Amino acid sequence: MEKLKKKIRSFSFWNWVIASIIFRLILIYFPKNLNLSSRPEVSTPLTSFRRLAEGYWLKQSSMSSYAGSMYHGSPLLLSLLGPLTVKRIEGQPNHLLYSLVSVIADVVSAMLIRATGQNLRLAYLRGLESLDLVKQIDVSEFLFSGDIAALIYLCNPFTIVACVGLSTSPIENMAVILCLYGACSRLIPLAAFGWVIATHLSLYPAILIIPVIFLLGCGPDSPPRKLFLQRHQQKEVLNQSKLPPGFSWGPIIHFAFWAFLWSVYVLVLCGISLKQFGGLWEMFKSTYGFILTVEDLSPNIGVLWYFFAEVFEFFRNFFLIVFHVNILFMILPLAIRLRHRPCYLAFVYVAICSMLKSYPSVGDSALYLGLLGWFVNELADMQFSLFLFCGYVGVSLLSPVMHNLWIWRGTGNANFYFTTAMVYACLQIVLVVEGVSAVLNHDRKLRIRITGKPQDAKS
């Protein structure tokens, strides 16, 4: 019976995967990609396909791809994806090969998410077992979070749009997921590779080093260590084998070594490809510098563009610092409170980055919404989930309308579009705050079950 259930489950899972791939292929065959590649929601100055093609063209005409302020991506991406921007197959859509690469990247990410999710689920069950809570909680009710997360990632309209819109965010997302997968399944070189590539491509994943260290140091998500101690105190038995392992420095040093190796490797490759031009300094200036100084003020779904278009010149540097430090400020408190759940910590970091980054796109949202699927069991009691869902749907319908009114028809003005961006930012804030609060409550509930003192829980 159980086997049959599992079979049905996996069958329907693969059905969904194939359906989403076919849907992507159908969209690719639409003429001119439905103009998705020039939508502001899909292509930011960092991930735009047209800018990639321009950078490749400049490189082909023996100029630095960073000459002019068009291309701001990595030189490695240019060498790998650049040739695909010009390659055409007779009778096929213009950028078929490039689109196929995006589709493959999406599928690979989904598979990695699935594997990590299964890993997380096992770790979770193990934690419950060691707390002797398995009997109290019905395990069969537990959803297969890996499958759910993978399907959310694959069937999310945001992911589909980012994939068909030829942006480079599927690749960036894949690097982030590779890093988390490697850390979860203790493949340290892979984790280091993912982390280095993700940082190289879009800078913000650099802060994922903290969850990765926790993951490598004490394993994937589990209930707080304190609970185990309490449990054992209560039972007066000290079964060391049932305790989760403590923090170990070995894998971290290993990780640091590999990260160093990979970053040297990446820098050497970049240096070779930029040797006859400005060199590495030019690359850092026009990739990381461009991200940090918010030079491009074209509208996107974030809020920084309008702010920096409007703010007075002499306040600009101050606010640049404030907004970027805002990301860094939250790292430490979150790391302290969620250190026993490194994957969830990683999810929160990714969500915060995609909310506060200079040039956000729907591809970033697709990533954290996919990762959200890992925690369906923990977040079952999250508040405002319906409100958030409706909000996301509403904003993604209204935002293009407002953009059209402002840019194409000229009947609206910038404030219309900015309002939807503002609402979107608020929705993300609510998601992060409620998510964190739900996970902390979940841990509290576990403790209550162990200590059996429900009257004490007030929060």
Next chain:
Amino acid sequence: MVLLQRPHILLLLIDTHQFLQCWIAFGSANEEGQQQEEFSEELLVKPLPDHKLLAHFHFQSSAPPSTSNGCHHHLFPKAISQLVQKFRVKEMELSFTQGRWNYESWGGFDPISSSNAKPPGVELWAVFDVPQHHIDASWKNLTHTLSGLFCASINFLESTATYSTPEWSFPPASGNVRYGTFPCEAVCTENLTPWLRLLPCRDKAGIALLLDRPSLYRGFYHSQRLHLTSTESSSEGIDSGIILEQTLTVVLQPNSERAIEVHASEKHVQPSWSLSSIFGKQVSGRCVLAKSSSVYLLLDRGLVAELKFPNKENGKSAANGLTSENFWSNPSFELSVNPDRIFLEESSSHSKSLSILYMFQVEKYSESEPFDIGLMWKVPVAWLCQQTPLHASRFLMGSGNERGAIAISLKSTQFTEGFMSANSKDGSCELRVDVFQVVPWYVKVYFHSLRVFVDQQPRAVSDFIEKIHVSPSKDKMSPGVMEVVLKLPCRVNTAALTIEFDKGFLRIDEYPPDANQGFDIPSAIISFPNFHASMVFLEDDSLNRSPLLSKFQDKCPVMSYTEVLLVPLTTPDFSMPYNVSTIKCTVFALYFGSLLNVLQRRVAEEERFLKAKAAKKTGRLPLLLSKLSAKLRGRRREPLHSPPSSSSFINSKLVLKVILVAGLAVGWQYFFS
């Protein structure tokens, strides 16, 4: 006292010595005779096919090398010579234009149009004779100086985002060229007055007397130009000093009411005109400082072909019959003044007929007998001016404020047809077209999207583009420059280049006051380097040649400017800075506050656990005491947590903090000093 006076005497000695040297040099220059400052004034009038009249004033002053006459100038404007010396300008051209040269009806294949048809607004280019890294500084200073000299906003060309460095497509091909245009400059009399101030007689005497402001600015096209050539600083070659060429080209509509009255029925008859009817003034003698002062009337090749002069069949006999009266007593028109001389154009290869130039000496006339030529048409004449090989126009494609495309279209003219038929024997005839296009940085051009359409068919870019040079735009730093050499087959009917762009978004303080008017994309320059516009007139004495005619003989490549494009850019809401800042910061505060709140919230149970732990450490009695005091005072139990015994600990903590702050301050000081 003696000690004090001595330096003065020394200085005086040095001064007089220098002055003497200067004076001697000046004297010797005068003695040489050849190397004198010269000034000449000329006016060329040419009837245009569409019932309009072109008046082209040409003033040329030249100064010998400054080494020969020191710092003094008789005729040459001092401001200009100082400018040349200070910024080491090798060649410079500044033009102020209002209106657009109509290439289709006013022609584009003669020396006047190819060097005097300019894009609207201000155009400035300069070649410097300074090391590469000083050029930008020199350019900056030059723009400021010129802007002061001509009361114009040339100083906007100072920022690197407005000027460019053409590599090879711009005619004075050299790495030291800087080129900038400012299309939205409104040219008016305030720019003309300082321009006239450079003339020795200003507009008080001579031909410049005709420059009556109301009639000038009533015209269809008005372009004042200042061209400067200096060979002073070059080490090799002939030292010819500075040559300043000032031209003013106007296209006017002769408003002869008389003509309308008489020939109201005949619309095709060209309006008759006279200098006094056009400008409302007459020339009363020459400017006494001018070496030569003459007025020319040019009859175009096409017009001459139509007029059927009695002996135009063979140019040789026409040259012989220069003195014969049949050139001005023509059945189709009548001149009010007999010309002093008549020049015939030397026969050139690609034109069947020859143009005729009538020359009038202004010296003969005086205050009492002012000079005024008039031309009276008797029969209707229709002709066409010689046009550029391809007629260029440029337009924008696309709608909306997000993206668009620039298209440059080239159409064959009647010239190409003739040229093609002439060259049709050898099949591989090619037409070389150079395109020079500057786009401001907020028009973000995707150079990879360059497409070529030949005869309305999309073609491979590499088939027709022989050479391409691109310097992409940098945000707020430099404009995008595209230089393309096209090789088109001569049989081409139409050719088009399209290139896509994204519209940029600016900060609110980067928008001009009238932000919704749009932004200008400067004209593209289309040049045909294989074709040279020159007119060589048969002259008897080459010594006494007029500067205008020698200018006509120079082989200058045929050039045409396209239209200026107006790109509307999206504007943000200009009234929102405070609202946006406050709303944005509120959202950030919401994020920061609520997340921190969630993170630091603890349940009661944990608090109690911590307190129990603390109580265990402090012992039973203090706990009891604290409970007692808490009951007495309400809920304040905290003071006990900092017992007085730990004062030394606090002190050390305080000291640590102070040291930390001091260290930070020292570090800050060190870092920022």
